Amino acid sequence: MSKLTTDPRPSHEKNAEITMAIPEKGIARDAILSELRALKQDDFDWRGGRLPSYTYYLDEKTLDLQRDAYGEYISENALGAGRAFKSLEIMTNDIKAMSKSLFHAPAGAGASFTSGGTESVFMAVKTARDRARYERGEPHGRYRIVSCVTAHPCLDKAAQLLDVDVIRTPHDTEFRADADLMRAAIDERTIMLYVSAPNFPFGTFDPISKIGALAEETMLWLHVDACWGGFLSPFAERLGYPVPLWDFRVPGVTSLSADIHKFGYAAKGASIIIYRSSEIQQFETFSFSGWPRGTYVTPTFLGTKAGGAVAAAWAVMRNLGMEGYLRAARETMEATTKLVAGLNAIPEIKCLTPNGESNLVTFVANDPALDIYAVADRLEAKGWFRGRMRDPKGIQQGVNPAHLPVVQDYLKAVREAVAFVKAEAIRDTAYDERSY
Template sequence: MLREGGGFPKDGAAWADVEEALISFKQDDLDWRRGRLPAYIYYFDEDVLRVQMDAYRLYAVENGLGEGKAFFSLTRMLEDISSMCLDLFNGPSDGAASFTSGGTESLIEAVRTAKKRHVLEKGRDYPLNVVAPYSAHAALNKAGEVLDVEIRRIPLADEFRADPAAMAGAVDDGTIMLFGSAPCFPYGVIDPIRELGKVALEKGLWLHVDACWGGFISPFAKQLGYPIPDWDLGVPGVTSVSADIHKFAYGAKGASLLLFRDASLKELERFSFSDWPRGTYATPTLMGSKPAGSIASAWAVMNYLGNEGYLRTTKAAMDATMGFIRGIDAIDGLHCLQPTGEANLYAFVSDDPQVDIMAVADVLQNKGWFPGRMREPLAIQQGVNPVHLPIVDEYVSDVASAVAEVRSRGRQGQYDENSY
């Protein structure tokens, strides 16, 4: 039996009891398998999940810190992942990729490397800034905080997209990077990366494209015929791209890529320190010890699924997205913000003063859904993945009855800052 609460356990417990406890804890969680969540999980089916987990388990003990010194297998896998993904994102064969723990680390590393390059080239370290659209992911500001770089968020142009001219106008001597998203998380639209690339080339600036969400959706959605504008390393002026493997590549959590057009930037990214007793300590990214399981899992799912497999996973996610958009647009009083089909993200607002969208969110929440509450505009925002496909009709019908209830009872809701 496991002890309840209290201090550090004096004696160990049987694995059967520990396992049972872990499984029972999950009863309090929202049911992601039944598509209740708008974020956090990325799931296709049991088969892919097994590959993700088994590969992780095979490398649960090895350490990415020993890659190339003790664990040559990790070097091999990282080289494979890098060349597969440079190909996928139209990078030059002499480009390079760093394996990070997630989207946040990829963004921190992009900004850290751009800062290093700027300081190296300009020879001075005055206040630095990144010029980004207002819709850039919040993690960019975490990078700014960690690296003491101002993040200049510039108002958006039409269709919630970045405004290249306004961004160009915000550039000054301290600008180390232009930033665009493919797509941005709030609205699911792809910024005009070609135009941003032109600005970057004109001004000699680093352009980072954050495809953390869309990296492993866009290339396949494009093949399926969705209207995906160009955004990757094939676009002139794009310096680096971030793409999360632990999202729609279906690798285990703790996996993202930062891809560089030019391999010398990966060299620049490298941290190396010698002035301590133990000698030179060098790491390619922010982390020291690094879960080798995430590397093995990433390598495994990419090889297991291949292009054909990702067409299937992407079709399921995009079919679900379009199903949600069509169903919600058909509900009187609601409309989706950007039904462009550029990504598996959408948001819907109320255009009926009798229907408070946050009250709709409250009703949905009481039914066990986790509505993503967006602030600007007030909307319910959702990231969609294959696990949602079977529940599209159920969700749309619950939204329709929530709208009817809110309208008939005149219910009011509250925006909740903590729904992401």
């Protein structure tokens, strides 16, 4: 890896000068809580549907349950699940069982609860690497993962940390992985094929059945990144949306990751990684004995793990039930359909996706004179946080139930932003590198 020439940190971190020390005398609780609320004033209004991702808001009832369940276990540490905290082991096992059944995992599947999509993907890469090193008798073997250019960067983060190389193949004209290009990229060092269900930039599903067959033929590990859609797709499928097969019903799938803290409506810090067989999970575990205290074993990357995140996920999954998740999916998909129809009715822009498969929408300028990033800037100035897409230039956004009541307001804001950018003849706004 080459040395970075510019400081890539987000501006809020670069500007973090030391302006505060721990106060000599503590500040009263009420004052602190008012400060916390005041600090939020300039944040985007996620309850009001102004955020395209980061938050996944269903309703106040679910939020209250998250908060209360998290609070019950705020000090408990899932590092001690099973020993100090039998409760956390029970809840973790329940979450694993509910997730396995939702994703049609076969009997004998293994799973781990993690802190998020990044950690789930990290564990998939680590487990596949360590299994390959064991099977090939290469304790320091360096391997490759073949993916599509649309894969989430958490794959590369994991791969960099684990000394694995990622090959990103171009997507096809429908923004899906091209199975033939992936096949052509496989070599003798390849250990894993990596697909998305769906990918974050376009919201399309890679052709997982086809790539599953390729994985079987080549005997490669196939990981499905369903971090975004894992807790939406099963319900959208039941509602009749055209969701392709992507989970353990596809025979070649070895592992899948799905975030409960996204459309599972858990508090942040909740995701699941599931392996087709618990046997391969032995390569997930970290175990170390070379210190005086004895053997230290953890299933995943984290040491201390928020007990609250486990409790909140457990509580919300059981409280919503299939019925609650179906309602959430109905609202989400309805908002997406309305949004796409409304955006496509604006002559200067057009949606590239979705096609009913997911709740991620990307729209681009239909009129070459329209500066789409200036549209994004204008929307942000009006309180609508927007994600900018680089290739092609566009605006990318996720949809959650909070968007349903404000779809028409948002469409009005887009129409106004387009008219503003045209009237002001704004051109060539640069891509904002911090726009994730």
